[in-house]
Amino acid sequence: MCARVSLYKLFAPSIRKLYPTGFGRNKDTKFSLRKGTQKEWRSLTTLHGEALLIFCELWSYIDVSFESFIEYFTCHFGLGYPANPVTRSLQNQIVNALHLGERGRASTLLSHIGHDKHVLKANHFVQILAYCAMKPDPLFVMEIWRTMEKKGIDMNNKCHTLMIEALCKGDYLEEAFNLMNSFGETADLYPTLHKYNTLLSASAKMSSVTHASKCLDLMEHNMLGKNEITYTQLLKLAVLQKNLSAVHRIWSEYARYYSFNLISLRKFIRSFTRLGDLTTACEALRHLVDLVFHKGSTIKIRTKEKMVIPTLDVPIPFYGNLEWDKCKNDKKIGYQEIVNFDLNEVKTVEMVLGHPKSIPVTKILRLSFTDVIRACVPPKNHELAEQLFSQMQSLGIKPSRGAYDGLIRVLIREKGFHDGIEVLKLMQQKNLKPHDSTFAAISIGCSESLELDLAESFLDEVARPKSAYPYIKLLEACDTLDQPERGVHVFGKMKHLKVAPDIKTYELLFSLFGNVNAPYEYGNILSQAEAAKRIKAIEDDMARNGVQHSYVSIRNLLRALGSEGMISGLLHYLRVAENQFTPGTPIYNIVLHSLIEAKEAQMAINVFKTLMSHGYRPNDVTCNIMIDCCSITGSFISAQGLIAMMIRYGYPPQTQTYTALVKLVLALEDFDEASTLLNQACSEGIQLDALLFNTIMNVASWKGRIDIIEYVMDRMHKERVLPDSTTCGHVFTAYVNQGFYNTAMEALQVMSIHMLSVEEEDKKTVFEDLIYAEDSETELRVLELFKDSKEDLAVALFNLRWCAMMGNPISWSTDQSHWVKRLANGFR
Template identity: 55%
Template sequence: MCYYLTGKKETLGFIYTDSALRREIPKACIDMYHDCFGYGRKSITRLLQVQIVDALRSNERSRASSLLSELGRGNYSLRADDFIYILEHCSKSPDPLFVMEIWRIMDEKEVHVNNRCYMLSIQALCKGGYLEEAFNLLNFVGENHDIHPILPMYNNFLRGCVQTRSLLHANQCLDLMEHQVLGKNEVTYSQFLKLAVLQQNLSAAHKIWKEYMTYYSMSIISLRKFIWSFTRLRDLESAYAALQHMVDLVFKGSIFINKSAEGRLCSSRLDIPIPKNGDMGLKRCMEENEHSLPSVSDNSKKIDSHASNVEDSTIFYMGSKEDKGFGINMLEKYKGMPVMKVLRWSFSDVIYACAQTQNCGLAEQLILQMQNLGLEPSCHTYDGLIKAIVSDRGFSDGMEVLKTMQLRNLKPYDSTLAALSIGSSKALQLDLAESLLDQISRISYVHPFNAFLAACDTLDQPERAVPILSKMKQLKLQPNVGTYELLFSLFGNVNAPYEEGNMLSQVDVARRIKAIEMDMMNNGIQHSHLSMKNLLKALGAEGMIRELMQYLHVAENQFFRTNTYLGTPIYNTVLHSLVEAKESHIAIEIFKNMISRSLPRDAATYNIMIDCCSTIKCYKSACALVSMMMRDGFLPWTLTYTALIKILLEREDFDEALNLLDQARLEEIPSDVLLYNTILQKACLKGRIDLIELVAEQMHQEKIQPDPSTCYYVFSSYVDGGFFSTALESLQVLSMRMISEDNSTLEEKRTELEDFIHSEDKDAESQILQFFKGSDENLAIALLNLRWCAISGSPISWTPNESLWARRLFNSHGSRKRAS
């Protein structure tokens, strides 16, 4: 096993006679120098080792290499001990490259290398990430009959595999250990556990547990490692059982914990290697990477399946005086000892895993157990508990825990406040979310602020985002690209929903976009695909077509310089805006350009262009686009049929439109309300009540809930025809179907919603409009419609299918679905 670098064998040796001066001396002079001054070989090599290490510590690598060459050119035979001091330094630094230089010298001088040299070399190479070279050394030791491989070498290599996340080298090491019939010790099992976590292989972790229990009795430290691994593999049942085992050991006094020289907690008992005794199948289990969920042991206690139903009032229940006193008395003697730290760490591990798996019930049980044991929860513990509760039950219960912390004079972490704020933002509770963000004094990540901005975007309240941006600036928290993506969405549109852009709003949009882009440039952040898409979408919504095209060209140039494709979604955004603005000729040019440049198109691209054909009223072109779409591997979908039907309706070809609708049903293309509303809109304009009733019944048969547009088209058709009572009846039926198509569901909601319809409170309409804030537009419109029907004197029935209008439509057109 040789590591030759550069250099030639010389016949001259070098020696320092002064720390600042080096002289070249013939071999005979060196011998005479040794005789005169009494320097032995050991003293000279020791001196050179010290000087080499000093040079490495001073980062004088050239001088260190020269000194190493001098060491190799001495007239004395070298031994492994003559390199140990240097190798020890290289293993701690680490310095794998200098280790390879040392091996070149040792090979040239034919030094008999001992286990210590191999150990330190492997350790240095592994720490430095040179796993291939380390494995070659390890393999060489195994093949060399003069050297007996020792387990710490393999443990060091496995530790390096964990640090570099190299599963390939880990498997090679396991093969080698099997081949060498090598045993294992507790350190080996610890590395096996880390590898299992790295692979997310729960089955292997349980195999390790079983094999470990065969040869060792569990200690506090080993249990701590198993608990850590189970929590990261999201096996709460096993982690919980292991934690209870740890508590049991503490009560029995089975504690073996010391501090190492580096200050780390470690087991005080002897770590005796277990000889190889049969194949437990561990390597095979790790390679198979099975994700089964065996129990930790046959006697492990299962987690109570009803843990999530723990009453809120018992979350901080301290237990009876007897129970609490028993726990405190048992653990009083361990106060201030390392075992208490290990206990708290393990409890926290499991509680944080509860947050990841949304099991707040178990987290509450663990908090209760800690209190009964006399382990007072810390701010860190509560941080995990609150995150578990927020992830499972929402921010409201998390706020109750926060109040309990404050009663105990515990100041929550900024991360705790951030988790609660994120939960509040997701629930669209902006006031609470903002209040929590105001309490944050220091935070390094922008996620809670982005969550608040996203809530403002959902509620279309950009003004609420302004103070939060000021808070970010106050905390010196730099926005990320996600922040700017939201800012373009928030501030890109000036007009409220359903309003069109005008000259004043367009000037305001241009000013806002310029300000956001200037801030991006100051923070060194480039546009992402989403930020550019949101910017272009804002321009399109305002009808700023000229600016839209300018930014499209800017985006193409920017992403071209970074060798990044602009992205089909961005082109789709531009095409959609152009079609909405009736700029069909520009949309067609962009689409042709995409084809000529072989830019990828998706189903949305083709559907947008098919919709464009409705503007130019060209059904032939639409059919040609459908053919291109299918050649590119995209099958026509609901949007495709909607666009084609829209073109036929523009030509007033109702019969062909209905035939196309039947074809979509035969091909099992799912229908949606937009498809049917397209027909209803045109039928309403043309006064085709027969089509209105046909489509309304077909929607009901297909279980497609109407929306406000559906109600408008049907109601207006009857009113325009002079059928006022039928108009009211149809409006009531369709409004009920907007709430639900299922009669049983309607009956369940009746108690909750009936008061809104018949209330004599002057603020009843305002209360109904609150549903808009919850993004439940259809429910709000349905209740307003029903309230208006009731005011008009129409009796409200919660069984809409029993109305005369509904029954007549079913008798007239229900057979159409049965026949098809």
């Protein structure tokens, strides 16, 4: 390095006199001469007698390592090549053959190289190796290596470096290390930092911590130190390994030896944002803005430490090594968790208003701001994202599509899709085309809010879908709203756009299409055949895409089979679950419930025994299901044993338990015991529901026991348990069957008003309009409530409308009802 400086000072004036316009780069040749031809440069080199002088001058204009430039200059300007035109012609022929894909001819020509009378040297292979490094072609490099060993040709530094580059670019990392270790140090072959940086870069590319550690050990052994390129490669590897503590160590060590520039700060900002460290990313962003607008010579990174600015990129010795493996496993170093950004600190940052003087600087600033804004999405830090977005504009930096994308996504996650749509409109007003990820994020937000039309319309704007996730969220919304037809349409779009479905997609498909019948309907032969056809089609598609069943997909499939009453399929997939997974109690509960619904008591008992024999612990749901099974078999003793098991496992009896016991005693027509159980449940202080009361009223209505009906209704009023549509049906039927028509209408009106009491008071006017309306569309408006899963509300409105049509005035004060007063006086 010192030789370079001294030679530059000695010969630069004469070179500049000959070529006053200097030298430059272009995007095609990487760097080229602003004045002068290759022939003139070779003449100039001969004139001065030493090519190194020209290297020094050119190198001052080129941002590459010294070794890399020597190799490039030698390869492209002919310096160091043998004078023998025959050998040079063979090299050109081999390169042409490789370029045309004629590997056999290239190998034949390689075997003929050196057959002339001249002594064959390593430089005879430089042109071929330079092409292999550019391509890359690691296999032919291995062939050249074997040829050189066979002919006894001594390796030199140029060939060695080009071989390592070709092997590393071709992902032959192990062979590159073997090549590095196969030769000892000589006058023509010696370790250079460029070689090790190449190996380190390949290790980072392949995310190989083992090779990176090995490379660092070799660098330390050869006392080569580290330069800025080394730190860059270590930074890449740390990010690939998601090792935030390593990034912090690199950040601190880099700051001790080097002055941050725009490129290095950009890389660190990107690294911190990818690993979720918003605090340090914002700190680096402040430094970047300060460097651009204030031109500060030093930038503080810690309160007690300032960065020094060396004049040359001198390799740093290995004292204070990163200790990569130790750093990888050290959980106490650096920031391990996302730290919430101090907004007040951001507000006090002095960012001078102005515009960068060059387009590249503007691009770096824009990209860095965009990275930090996008990093605000996972922690849902919309305040910071909005502030950074505003600061971009204050600094004269036009937000990119990526910045809008990050802002829209964080707003959707924290505030909702409406805010995201507003920013999208602003973006479109500025003629910026949104990213596909922007449309996908808005679609996801709409799906989560169950706005299916909007979700589908934004999803249609995605030109090239990269993930199935937006479609999965839309399928979830279809499942929630029970819209299988739309689900079919969404899945069809996925197939048309060739979006690869994952297991989550199939889990939802089983939930959406596994059962055919709508709620309140039982399976039949036709629906079971259709369900079997659908299930087979889904499983065939899974097989074509190489997707295996998951626990959730089996669970959803079992629920679908159970709802259709397909017992054989249910037991088959239970065995599949037992063979492929650890089913656990929840899977068995689904099967047990379906068997009880199908009145298959003995099968349920066998499955329960299997559950116990496999060592699974039954929970309260299991015991309640099996108590239901006892109501089929009529075994009260078994039910008592199950209750004892529940208490032993720490599950006190709940409403479901009492409901199952009531069902059991009513199967034995023991109304007294049912009343006792009802009173006990009320006295336990547990959360009661209408199902417990309906269970007794169902049998009482069927038996014509008005006294039981009225007793249960009185307890229901006292416990403030709201009736539902089933309650109305049982009570009304019981009175009508006994000929008490007026009482039936009065009871129906009271129960319906109680059902509406869960709604807001200001809705009474709306309800009255629906009740007394005479237009033909009223019933349709009431039926619309079924789509919002408000069946009880719709039934209550229909009941009251019918009562009004029968001439019964509607009174919202149920306490004045004679029926309610009679119940209260009769069961004090």
